Amino acid sequence: MVEIKHLSKRFGSVTALNDVSFTANPGEVLGLLGPNGAGKSTTMNIITGYLSSSSGNVTVEGVDVLSSPRQAKAKIGYLPEVPPLYPEMTVRKYLEFIFDLKKVRLPKADHIREVMMIVKIADVSERIIRNLSKGYRQRVGLAGALLGNPPVLILDEPTVGLDPKQIIEIRKLIKSLGKKHTIIFSSHVLSEVSAVCDRVVMINRGQVVADAPIDRLSEAVSGGGMLSLEIEGSPNAISKAISAVEGVKRVNHTVGRNYTVDYDPEVDVRRGIFRAMAKADCPILRMAPGGLSLEESFLKLTEGGEN
Amino acid sequence: MSAIIRRELASYFNGIIGYLVLAVYWFFSGMFFYVYCLYYNSASLSYVFMQMITIIIFLVPVMTMKSFSEEKRQKTDQALITAPVTLTEIVLGKFLAAFILYVICNAIFILYALFICFFTAPDWILLFTTMLGGLLMGAALIAIDLFISALTESQAVAAIFSIAAGMLIYMIDQLASLINIDLIKNILYRLSFIRNFYAFSNGIITLSGVVFFLSVTALFLFFCVRVFEKRRWS
Numbered sequence: 381m382v383e384i385k386h387l388s389k390r391f392g393s394v395t396a397l398n399d400v401s402f403t404a405n406p407g408e409v410l411g412l413l414g415p416n417g418a419g420k421s422t423t424m425n426i427i428t429g430y431l432s433s434s435s436g437n438v439t440v441e442g443v444d445v446l447s448s449p450r451q452a453k454a455k456i457g458y459l460p461e462v463p464p465l466y467p468e469m470t471v472r473k474y475l476e477f478i479f480d481l482k483k484v485r486l487p488k489a490d491h492i493r494e495v496m497m498i499v500k501i502a503d504v505s506e507r508i509i510r511n512l513s514k515g516y517r518q519r520v521g522l523a524g525a526l527l528g529n530p531p532v533l534i535l536d537e538p539t540v541g542l543d544p545k546q547i548i549e550i551r552k553l554i555k556s557l558g559k560k561h562t563i564i565f566s567s568h569v570l571s572e573v574s575a576v577c578d579r580v581v582m583i584n585r586g587q588v589v590a591d592a593p594i595d596r597l598s599e600a601v602s603g604g605g606m607l608s609l610e611i612e613g614s615p616n617a618i619s620k621a622i623s624a625v626e627g628v629k630r631v632n633h634t635v636g637r638n639y640t641v642d643y644d645p646e647v648d649v650r651r652g653i654f655r656a657m658a659k660a661d662c663p664i665l666r667m668a669p670g671g672l673s674l675e676e677s678f679l680k681l682t683e684g685g686e687n
Numbered sequence: 688m689s690a691i692i693r694r695e696l697a698s699y700f701n702g703i704i705g706y707l708v709l710a711v712y713w714f715f716s717g718m719f720f721y722v723y724c725l726y727y728n729s730a731s732l733s734y735v736f737m738q739m740i741t742i743i744i745f746l747v748p749v750m751t752m753k754s755f756s757e758e759k760r761q762k763t764d765q766a767l768i769t770a771p772v773t774l775t776e777i778v779l780g781k782f783l784a785a786f787i788l789y790v791i792c793n794a795i796f797i798l799y800a801l802f803i804c805f806f807t808a809p810d811w812i813l814l815f816t817t818m819l820g821g822l823l824m825g826a827a828l829i830a831i832d833l834f835i836s837a838l839t840e841s842q843a844v845a846a847i848f849s850i851a852a853g854m855l856i857y858m859i860d861q862l863a864s865l866i867n868i869d870l871i872k873n874i875l876y877r878l879s880f881i882r883n884f885y886a887f888s889n890g891i892i893t894l895s896g897v898v899f900f901l902s903v904t905a906l907f908l909f910f911c912v913r914v915f916e917k918r919r920w921s
Contacts, residue, residue: 469697
């Protein structure tokens with residue numbers, strides 16, 4: 381579990397983070413989403429103790445990062461944006477060094493072998509890191525983060541620069557790791573976030589602009605629920621009938637038989653709409669949760685920040 | 688800390704730098720040994736040591752230029768700083784690795800002393816004090832050059848400034864002799880590495896010399912830690 385409270389960071393006169401608060405719960409994959417330069421890496425660097433905060437505090441599994449950095453760091457596995465690899469070392473030697481550096485108290489050879497199996501780098505264990513492809517380097521970095529089985533994993537854009545096959549593999553890996561670890565994972569690729577994360581914290585210009593489970597993000601953005609419907613019948617009658625249903629705020633006739641309905645998220649309006657349509661003898665052909673896609677939410681939020 | 692020391696030593700000897708430093712140090716010390724001891728029939732290694740100062744000024748920067756600058760450039764410092772170790776441990780680890788390499792360089796003098804045994808009994812106590820002085824002086828120079836390496840991301844810049852710092856330290860006596868103001872002249876003489884080392888090379892362990900070199904070492908290692916602290920907080 382990682383708790384971030386009122387975190388601010390200024391670099392001289394530039395405010396990189398402004399009162400950022402969120403919590404990553406155990407067994408959760410939290411996506412940190414935002415455009416480039418929004419403050420994702422800065423947030424992660426503060427959580428891991430690489431940078432200090434100007435104000436606010438971060439606790440990792442209940443340990444404050446600023447006051448007890450060693451205990452806190454021991455609970456974190458960190459994969460920075462550029463994996464911190466020594467190019468002249470072999471993969472095995474590098475992992476042995478990280479193992480010793482982290483003072484891990486597990487059987488060394490077995491644990492390293494196990495981690496290499498998890499991230500699928502056992503076949504390059506004796507190769508020199510300089511000669512590895514980007515995908516392998518990323519995985520070696522991830523292996524370094526996994527050493528010692530830390531309860532919290534912080535992964536900064538782990539799929540940047542990988543080919544589609546590798547991206548899918550890394551996503552799968554993160555998803556499976558998410559069952560045992562608390563993961564904070566940053567990205568500016570939206571499809572990735574929706575594929576991997578349970579919850580999304582969106583950051584723009586150093587501020588949290590949304591914090592919601594992935595399937596409720598559009599509600600959080602639009603401030604209410606939305607349904608998308610396809611109904612046969614006279615548009616006027618249909619609009620009138622639906623408007624009368626309790627909880628419905630607005631009905632939009634988009635095109636042909638398609639309608640969208642904005643409603644108060646406190647009320648489930650679907651049964652009411654069904655009954656109203658049945659009464660009006662207008663068959664509902666399709667009813668689905670509608671609203672903004674992740675992309676639309678993202679754009680709406682980040683545009684809002686710029687204005 | 689031991690993990691850092693071992694990695695640093697491995698990086699010296701997996702690449703060329705460790706062997707290069709040893710080869711150059713041993714070559715020049717061998718040459719000076721031949722000239723001052725074998726050719727001039729002297730049993731004292733102190734002259735050889737004195738001459739080695741000019742070589743050390745160039746070799747220590749080669750040992751330390753990568754230490755921090757390369758970590759910063761390749762962003763591997765993120766692995767060190769986010770690991771559960773303190774900044775002091777990181778800096779000490781780097782320092783001790785360079786110092787161990789320097790000790791290995793100096794160990795050749797024991798071999799030279801054994802050579803002298805063929806002709807006469809070497810002055811073991813003099814050798815001991817001279818080596819002690821040499822090691823203390825080397826430690827101070829390593830600390831200064833590590834600090835310079837911590838300030839930049841470029842190995843070349845680190846090396847050039849370290850050599851410049853070494854030359855300045857070497858020439859401080861000549862500079863001092865040019866200055867007319869007694870106070871400044873005296874301060875410069877006190878800061879002179881050569882003057883502080885001189886007593887050691889005459890078989891005297893002076894408390895002021897030991898304290899001087901150890902303080903310089905501690906001060907610059909402390910500066911190193913501060914450089915990293917500052918980067919975190921700025």
